[in-house]
Amino acid sequence: MALIHMTKQAHLADFQRVMQAKVVAIALKTAQPEPANPWRSPMRWIQVATREDIFIIDAGSVDCRDAMVPLLEDPNILKVFHHAKFAARHFLQRWNAAPRPLFCTYHAGQLLAMGRRGFQHRLRDLAERFLQSSPEPTWELLWERDEIDEDLIQAAADEAELLLDLHQAMNAAIATHKLKRVTSLEFRTVVPVAAMELRGIFVDRERLKPLTTSLQAELDALETEVKQHLRDPESLFEDESFLNLHSPKQLLPALQRAGVEVRDTSEHQLRPYLDKHPWLKSLLAYRHRSIVLNTLHQLEQAIAPETGRVHATYHQIASPSGRFACSDPNIQQVPREAEVRSCIRPEPGYRYVMADYSQVELRVAAGLSQDPVMMEAYRNGEDLHRLTAALTMGKQPDQVTSSERQAAKAINFGLIYAMGAAGLQASAKNSYGVALSMEEATTFRDRFFQNYHGIARWQQRLGEEGRRRGYVRTAGGRLRSYQGEKMRITEMLNTPVQGTAAEGLKSALCIFWDKVKAAELDAAIVAIIHDEIIVEVSEDQAEQAKEVLVASMTEGIAWLVPGVPFVADAALASSWAEK
Incomplete structure (x- = not known):
């Protein structure tokens, strides 16, 4: 196997050999490890491997766009990645190139774990599980060094070759367990999710500021009121300012002293006492409004200066059923208050199309x-x-x-x-x-x-x-x-129902992505909220995008559960609050 370290533009002539392969392994190293910000972390090294050649491309010295984009977009070459979404996000941001079709060893490892706990999905872990080998992951040093030497060139080559070996072994395991259809769906979903994260969602900072100020004043008033009722007459302090209402350890004895005989401080325990102690409504309101205020702070802190938008992270297989989760920040947990969701809106000249499945489960x-x-x-x-x-x-x-x-x-x-x-x-x-x-x-x-x-x-x-x-x-x-x-039995029933619904949603994402590209619509998915999809689209194409989204959602799940009519309720809006 030839190993070629490409540091000059002239070396790209040899790279054309990869276009003859059916399967190509690709690994990307940026200035920062995953999850690197594509705007702040430039590409440093790209490893590309076939069974005949391994290319280590110095992306800082060689402009490889014209060589890499045809490879990424060739429909007849399978691209093998580990953490494919990470690479896809960078390729989309820099080259507007989507790597399809692809195979992701990370997602394959998740699917082959079959919901069982205790499995890790790093490359070294997958090598132990599927290749019975324990490689020394020296390729991880590629994140740390400014310059690459012969040892690290070999380590980079070993990583790329390992991806090819893992693909072969994991593909066999996928066939054995009859997982080809679901792995194909998960791999197709990677690029739409990467594009959604890259696009981000616009949060109106100017609307956030006065809302944050008024919420803080409301919280202060609620806190004062609750602490007056929890005041300990035998305390040496004049007030209860030291009491942390968020601390169950401190709050429970204070509640019991006030005559609220609860075993814990949960809402479930407190609600039966609301009639006797109406001030407990203020405590519950304080808790909820604290969550709202914390959400506003998280949203403001998450606004990227490069784009003015929030780029949350979506975890594609976050549970055994395959449902999505979201973090940094968790857009799916933004409170339903209109005052909060009105801060999440399209940019000027655009509208939202918001659609969710009706009674999908x-x-x-x-x-x-x-x-x-x-x-x-x-x-x-x-x-x-x-x-x-x-x-x-x-x-x-x-x-x-x-x-x-x-x-x-x-x-x-x-x-x-x-x-x-x-x-x-x-x-x-x-x-x-x-x-x-x-x-x-x-x-x-x-x-x-x-x-x-x-x-x-x-x-x-x-x-x-x-x-x-x-x-x-x-x-x-x-x-x-x-x-x-x-x-x-409850979990055994939960997986087929919720998992199938999650697969329908992912299929809808893929169909919508393809339809938007084919129609050249100025539309993009900006959020997934459980069974809901939010699309940002230019105002003049909003009705068309709405039709495409509804069709994509019904088509996305119909092939999984034929014989039942599925309905996606869609609306046009100027903010998330209008849903």
């Missing part, structure tokens, strides 16, 4: 179970919550009240995961504000399964098969193994 459950009543209701466009209320409460659908429909939400979303009566009672109270007696919860649960017998049979079948096989699958083929773990 219930529709997935209906399709996976082939429950005839649920499927017929969805085909007829019926309100499933109203139907469930009617069936479980012995009423006609037009007689169901709004509170009964609210209770039916708890019934639907709890019982598709085989929640028990006690769990249903707690969920109805905590999540939907509906008080059910244990007798009511038991009756509603029994009637639910009597009417939705397809759901009941599916849950029984999935439980029996899952325990016998030791795993469950999503519609996309994702595996959740329970090897060495206790198998809980």
Whole structure:
């Protein structure tokens, strides 16, 4: 295997040989390790390997754009990366080049872990798992050295060659476990996610500032009020300024002294005392407004000076079911208050298209179970919550009240995961504000399964098969193994439903990305909020982008769960608050 260290422009003539390969390994080193800011951290070294050649490109000395872009965009060459999103973000920012098709050893390792805990997915860990080797990761020194010597050239070559070996071994394991369809989906999703992070989301700093000031004043007033009620008459201090309302260790004894006999300081414990001690509402308000204020601070601190936007990190496979998570900052956890979400808006000349799936988990459950009543209701466009209320409460659908429909939400979303009566009672109270007696919860649960017998049979079948096989699958083929773990029926049902919904969302991202490119729309995904997609689009193309997004979302999940109509509710908006 030829090893070529490319430090001069003339060396690029040899690079054309890589275009003859079917599989090419690529590794990127920047001035800072992952997650490096693409605007602040220039590319230093690019390693490109085939089975015949390994090229170590000094990206600081050699302009390799014209050589690399055709390779990245060639549809007939598979590009193998570790942490493909990191490289994709840099290639998109510098060259507007998307590496597709690709294979990511990091995501492959996650999928092959099959939801089991205790696995690491660094290159050295994957080498031990799939190649039974323990390489010395000297290539990591490439992050630290300004100049590269012969030893590090060899280390860089070893890393690139390791990627080729891992691809071969992991691809075989993927085939063995029948994971090709879901790995293909995850690999296709990498570039749209990288582009979303790179685009970022605009946060109006000028709107944040007065809101932060007013919230701080509100918090100060709430804190003063609560501490007056918690004042210890035997204290040597004149006030309770020393008391930290965020510290359960300090707050619990203060509450107990004030006559609030709780075991802990959770909201669940405090709510029964609100009538007797109305000032506890101020304590709960203080907590919530503290979260809101902290969110505003996080958003302001996260605004990148290079773009004026927030570039959050999205974790593509954050749970065994494959759902997304978000951090730095967590856009998915921004409070729902309009005053906060109004700060997140498109830039001038643009609008938001915001779309989310309607009852996606219930529709997935209906399709996976082939429950005839649920499927017929969805085909007829019926309100499933109203139907469930009617069936479980012995009423006609037009007689169901709004509170009964609210209770039916708890019934639907709890019982598709085989929640028990006690769990249903707690969920109805905590999540939907509906008080059910244990007798009511038991009756509603029994009637639910009597009417939705397809759901009941599916849950029984999935439980029996899952325990016998030791795993469950999503519609996309994702595996959740329970090897060495206790198998809980609620989690066994959760993975196929939530995992399939997550796969539908990822498929929608890929379809939308492709459609936008083909139509040359000035539109880009800027956030994923659970089952919701937010797109920023130029005002004159907003209606077109809305149609494309809705079509992409329905198409994205229909192939996974045929026979059930899926609905994506979409709206145009001038800020996130308008949803």
